[in-house]
Amino acid sequence: xxxxxxIIAAFALIVFSLxxxxxxKPVLTVYSYSGFTGKYGPGPKxxxxxxxxxxxxxxxxxxxxxxxxxxxxxxxxxNTRADIALGLDINILAEARATGxxxxxxxxxxxxxxxxxxxxxLPFDHGHMAFIYNADKLAQPPKSLRExxxxxxxxxxxxxxxxxxxxxxxxxxxxxxxxxDKADDAWVRLKPRIVTFTKGWxxxxxxxxxxxxxxxxSYTTSPAYHISAEKKTNFRAAPFNEGHYLYVETxxxxxxxxxxxxxxxxxxxxxxxxxxxxxxxxxxxxxxKTPADGLPPSFADLIRPTETLAFTPEEVMANRxxxxxSWQSAISR
Amino acid sequence: xxGAAALPHPGLIAAGLLAALIMAAxxxxxxxxxxxxxxxxxxxxxxxRGAASQAALSTVLSLLLGTALALALTRRSSFPGxxxxxxxxxxxxxxxxxxxxxxxxxxxxxxAPLPALxxxxxxxxxAIYGLHGIVLAxxxxxxxxxxxxxxxxxxxxxxxxxxxGQMLRFNPLDCLRHLDGPVIRREWPGxxxxxxxxxxxxxxxxxxxxxxxxxxxxxxxIYQALKLDVDFAxxxxxxxxxxxxSLAFVLAFSAIGARLPDAPxxxxxxxxxxxxxxxxxxxxxxxxxxxxxxxxPVVLSVLSGLGQLPSLVGADVARAALTSAVLAAIAAALxxxxxxxxxxxxxxxxxxxxxxxxxxLVELAVLALLGLPPFALVTGLFVLLRGTGxxxxxxxxxxxxxNALMAxxxxxxxxxxxxxxxxxxxxxxxxxxxxxxxxxxxxVAWPALRRPLMAALAxxxxxxxxxFGVIALFGGGDLVTLPYLMAERMGAxxxxxxxxxxxxLVASATALTFLxxxx
Numbered sequence: 001x002x003x004x005x006x007i008i009a010a011f012a013l014i015v016f017s018l019x020x021x022x023x024x025k026p027v028l029t030v031y032s033y034s035g036f037t038g039k040y041g042p043g044p045k046x047x048x049x050x051x052x053x054x055x056x057x058x059x060x061x062x063x064x065x066x067x068x069x070x071x072x073x074x075x076x077x078x079n080t081r082a083d084i085a086l087g088l089d090i091n092i093l094a095e096a097r098a099t100g101x102x103x104x105x106x107x108x109x110x111x112x113x114x115x116x117x118x119x120x121x122l123p124f125d126h127g128h129m130a131f132i133y134n135a136d137k138l139a140q141p142p143k144s145l146r147e148x149x150x151x152x153x154x155x156x157x158x159x160x161x162x163x164x165x166x167x168x169x170x171x172x173x174x175x176x177x178x179x180x181d182k183a184d185d186a187w188v189r190l191k192p193r194i195v196t197f198t199k200g201w202x203x204x205x206x207x208x209x210x211x212x213x214x215x216x217x218s219y220t221t222s223p224a225y226h227i228s229a230e231k232k233t234n235f236r237a238a239p240f241n242e243g244h245y246l247y248v249e250t251x252x253x254x255x256x257x258x259x260x261x262x263x264x265x266x267x268x269x270x271x272x273x274x275x276x277x278x279x280x281x282x283x284x285x286x287x288x289k290t291p292a293d294g295l296p297p298s299f300a301d302l303i304r305p306t307e308t309l310a311f312t313p314e315e316v317m318a319n320r321x322x323x324x325x326s327w328q329s330a331i332s333r
Numbered sequence: 334x335x336g337a338a339a340l341p342h343p344g345l346i347a348a349g350l351l352a353a354l355i356m357a358a359x360x361x362x363x364x365x366x367x368x369x370x371x372x373x374x375x376x377x378x379x380x381x382r383g384a385a386s387q388a389a390l391s392t393v394l395s396l397l398l399g400t401a402l403a404l405a406l407t408r409r410s411s412f413p414g415x416x417x418x419x420x421x422x423x424x425x426x427x428x429x430x431x432x433x434x435x436x437x438x439x440x441x442x443x444x445a446p447l448p449a450l451x452x453x454x455x456x457x458x459x460a461i462y463g464l465h466g467i468v469l470a471x472x473x474x475x476x477x478x479x480x481x482x483x484x485x486x487x488x489x490x491x492x493x494x495x496x497x498g499q500m501l502r503f504n505p506l507d508c509l510r511h512l513d514g515p516v517i518r519r520e521w522p523g524x525x526x527x528x529x530x531x532x533x534x535x536x537x538x539x540x541x542x543x544x545x546x547x548x549x550x551x552x553x554x555i556y557q558a559l560k561l562d563v564d565f566a567x568x569x570x571x572x573x574x575x576x577x578x579s580l581a582f583v584l585a586f587s588a589i590g591a592r593l594p595d596a597p598x599x600x601x602x603x604x605x606x607x608x609x610x611x612x613x614x615x616x617x618x619x620x621x622x623x624x625x626x627x628x629x630p631v632v633l634s635v636l637s638g639l640g641q642l643p644s645l646v647g648a649d650v651a652r653a654a655l656t657s658a659v660l661a662a663i664a665a666a667l668x669x670x671x672x673x674x675x676x677x678x679x680x681x682x683x684x685x686x687x688x689x690x691x692x693x694l695v696e697l698a699v700l701a702l703l704g705l706p707p708f709a710l711v712t713g714l715f716v717l718l719r720g721t722g723x724x725x726x727x728x729x730x731x732x733x734x735x736n737a738l739m740a741x742x743x744x745x746x747x748x749x750x751x752x753x754x755x756x757x758x759x760x761x762x763x764x765x766x767x768x769x770x771x772x773x774x775x776x777v778a779w780p781a782l783r784r785p786l787m788a789a790l791a792x793x794x795x796x797x798x799x800x801f802g803v804i805a806l807f808g809g810g811d812l813v814t815l816p817y818l819m820a821e822r823m824g825a826x827x828x829x830x831x832x833x834x835x836x837x838l839v840a841s842a843t844a845l846t847f848l849x850x851x852x
Contacts, residue, residue: 034817035824039649064805064820067560074563075365075712076719095563156443161540163557191545195443196462199540202823206435209828211444225826284826321562332547 026056028262031082033069034062035283042282049274056262065200066166066249070096073254077101083257084266086124089166090248090310091173093121094317102252105267112271112288114248121250124270125285128244128305129170130237131157131215132205132222138214141238145178148240149190155214157190158204161197162324167204167247168197171217172323173316174245177309183323184330191331220244220303221284228281228298236303243307249285344678347671348695351738355576355705358713359569365716367558367566373574377554381578384550387464387539388532391471395528396521398472399479402624404513405617406480407487408605412621419484420847422477422628427795427842429816430537432835433470433631437461437542440630441469462544470538473627475528480624482524482746486516498606508607523700526586527742530579530703536802551575555706565712572709579704583697635839638832645833650818654837657798657814660733665793667737668744669786675699676749680756692753699745702738707802711735715806728807736797743796747789748782755781791849795842 028050037043037060047058061082063069066089073080078101088096096102097120105122114126131148133141138155142148148157160168179186195213198204208216215238226235251270257263269275277291280299287295311319373381406415425433441447441461459465490512498512536552543549551571558568607613679695711731718727755778763777801816813821819834 034821038818038821038825039647040822040825040827062821068805071560071563075716079719161546163546163561164540194545195460196541196544197546199537200824202820203431203434203541205826206823206828206831207438207442210435210438210442212438212442222826229826324561328546331545 026259026262027059028054028056028083028259028266029059029061029081030084030086030266031061031063031069031072032086033065036087037062040282042278045278045282046275049278050266050269054262054265066092073101074099078256080254080256082254083259083263084251084253086251088121088250088252090246090250090313091166091169091316093118093250093313096121096252097313098317101255103255105253106264107267107271113286113290114288116248118250121252122267122270123248123250123288124275125279125283125287126246126248127285128220128308129167129174129217129247130220130222130240130244130303132208132218132235132237133215135234135236141215143239144241145174146242149186152192154193156193156195157215157217158195158207158213159197159217160201160204161199162327165198165200167201167217169320170245170247172327173311174309176323177245177311178242184326187327187330188333219247219285220305221286221299224280224296224298224302225284228296239303239305243309244305246308246310342678344674344676347674348678348698351671355710357717358710359572360713361717362572362709362713363566363569365565367564367568373571377551377571377574380549380551380554383548384533387467387548388529391468391475391532392525392528394468394472395475395479396525398624399476400483400517401620402476402480403483403487405620407484408607408613409617409621416847416850418625419477419481420843420850421632422624423481423846424795424839424842425628425631426474426477427792427799428631428839429799429801429819429835431541431801431819432635432839433473434538434541436631436634437466437470437473439634462542464548466542466544467535467539467548470542471532471535473631475531476624476627478528479524483517483520486520487513490516495605503606505607505610505613508605512605522586522589526583526700527703527746529582529586530700533579533582534575534704534706551578552706552708555709559708559712565716568709569713572706575706576701576704579701582704583701587697635832635836638829638834638836641829641833642836644830645837649813650834653813653815653818656812660736660814661794661798663733664736664740664797665790667733668740668793669748669789671737671741672744672748672789673752676745676752679749680753696749699742703742705738707735707739708806711803711806728812732803732807732812733797735803736800737793739800740793740796744789744793747785747792751781751785752778788849791845795845798841799838
């Protein structure tokens with residue numbers, strides 16, 4: 001019965017280490033995703049900095065990714081404990097809006113690093129999709145999406161499945177922006193050089209690092225990680241002359257929040273230097289307000305696309321299903 | 334006993350509760366919104382056809398390799414790495430799938446040694462992505478299961494038969510025909526059903542190695558309905574279809590005599606009459622080498638995490654390890670408890686009124702549990718429980734529960750046969766002595782069950798420790814397990830640390846099964 005006793009002890013330890021209900025400080029519950037809240041994400045810093053000024057406790061609840069975040073909120077509906085949703089990406093904003101769970105953020109939108117005029121979803125970081133390659137192995141990356149699609153002997157790429165991953169969906173939209181109604185034919189031409197579609201960003205990036213593909217779909221900011229954390233400069237983003245697809249992450253206030261005052265303070269905090277300076281080397285994206293100390297050195301040599309491609313969230317909502325079905329039949333041909 | 338007869342057997346109550354839980358979860362899911370379509374369209378039927386042929390191929394290959402390996406290891410009983418090889422291979426069946434996937438990619442991928450070797454010989458190996466990649470991964474994951482079950486079954490053949498074979502100077506072919514053949518014929522249908530369902534409902538392997546949407550399973554369609562279309566009713570509909578099909582497959586397999594494959598017994602340490610054959614020596618050597626080649630990439634890929642182990646030292650890893658251990662312990666205890674209840678309900682029949690039909694029914698129902706769609710179940714239960722407590726709190730209950738259900742078919746396979754044997758051998762004596770309840774358990778059942786119980790606990794714990802699908806829905810905040818942490822590290826570019834966590838997971842699973850085998 002030693003084992004049983006051990007199990008009970010361990011169980012008790014877990015249960016009692018859950019946050020006690022008798023806390024005196026108010027608790028702000030922020031739903032986000034695990035890459036953001038984890039040890040290496042900006043989450044721990046942001047929690048520490050917000051708690052230093054709010055005399056409250058910030059509690060992270062992490063989901064797998066942006067899509068799962070919206071899924072969780074949709075399931076919980078008005079019973080959700082969330083005060084803030086942090087990490088809803090641009091491609092699911094129309095669907096998020098349609099839930100009716102969110103209220104206007106009330107923040108001024110001038111002076112942001114990107115053009116934005118949504119009264120409900122407040123951006124906290126942004127960037128562009130890009131193909132990352134290893135310059136030691138691939139000397140001449142394609143200079144455009146068209147070149148990538150139309151070079152039968154071109155580099156092999158690993159992509160994310162647009163049904164399960166946000167970057168994957170972004171690339172599907174990117175193809176639509178460049179090829180319009182001819183996107184399916186372009187997919188057929190690209191297909192021989194697609195190594196595989198992975199479930200999420202991390203599997204694809206892992207496969208690329210292990211040498212499975214010459215290029216991987218990621219963000220223009222990915223090289224900054226390798227420069228900063230690994231002191232490697234051989235990982236680069238390939239600039240495409242049609243322009244790059246936009247990625248924006250936003251936060252929003254829940255209508256049902258039991259802590260509306262605290263939640264509003266957090267929304268305002270999102271644009272502060274304390275929050276924004278944790279973004280570049282935490283989430284490896286561009287902050288929406290350049291921190292007082294400027295961007296870190298690892299961001300200095302990144303490519304900055306001049307042309308931005310994007311569908312509006314409403315267009316994405318109206319067309320996503322059709323785009324995916326048409327991709328599915330094109331790629332299964 | 335007259336008073337007790339009014340109450341149904343607790344095992345039947347448990348079975349009823351489980352069925353109710355599953356149906357309630359699906360109903361809860363269907364009520365969460367979306368458009369219910371009871372008749373699957375052409376897309377879904379296409380998925381079913383594709384998944385069924387993929388599963389059939391995976392099953393046939395797993396059976397062939399697993400059987401060859403079982404026979405080879407049985408004949409080479411003096412092969413020194415036998416135990417360790419089996420423990421490592423069992424760990425492969427329960428490791429998080431991402432570990433298997435990266436292992437295979439490291440060996441058979443584009444920049445891996447094997448295709449390079451083939452290229453230097455002027456051959457081109459097909460890329461690992463596609464149907465063959467899925468099948469390869471499934472063989473790596475399931476052939477060890479076949480080998481384990483068959484080794485135990487062959488070892489349990491009465492020593493008299495082996496001795497008779499020696500006296501009659503059986504040649505290797507006679508051995509196969511008269512000694513191993515009957516065992517294989519008996520075990521194959523059940524094993525086939527088991528593996529077929531595992532492959533038919535495969536998820537992460539199909540998504541990562543499938544190479545595109547042409548390869549899919551219903552599990553992928555459920556995930557798509559839940560995550561992409563956010564059409565809960567559709568997800569519930571597909572989940573129901575998968576459960577129905579699983580039941581149908583189980584019934585179809587049962588027509589060719591499928592039952593849960595029997596497991597353990599004691600190795601008798603008999604020298605087999607065919608152990609001296611030169612030809613078999615080389616064949617067995619080749620089979621064992623082939624098995625090692627299959628498992629090597631996973632082991633090597635996992636071992637590459639060794640250098641990063643120091644980076645794991647930290648409060649969050651320690652806490653995740655503890656959480657993993659606690660959840661796995663609860664899930665394992667729950668799975669074993671359920672298996673014992675169900676198995677004893679299946680065997681419990683008043684003297685003189687034996688009902689083999691009931692035992693068979695329970696067995697088939699447990700087998701069909703392999704077709705349970707975890708995402709749909711978890712989401713459905715979440716819908717039912719929302720608003721009743723914190724997500725971590727609900728997760729603390731649901732994660733072990735669903736993991737226990739997922740492990741139940743494995744555990745039942747290990748526990749039911751010895752329980753049946755003990756009932757057959759000692760049931761009458763025990764009843765005539767008036768032993769019942771706890772006394773019966775302590776004196777009659779326990780000695781026969783101790784070993785299988787340990788093995789079952791270890792396997793169930795290892796299985797739920799490797800779970801990512803269920804924890805992904807509830808993780809975060811207070812409920813972080815090792816696989817969850819692994820995914821988080823991967824999402825933050827920290828592939829090396831993720832590799833070190835994988836090493837910890839696989840090493841724990843190997844240690845658990847290794848120790849349970851010796852218990």
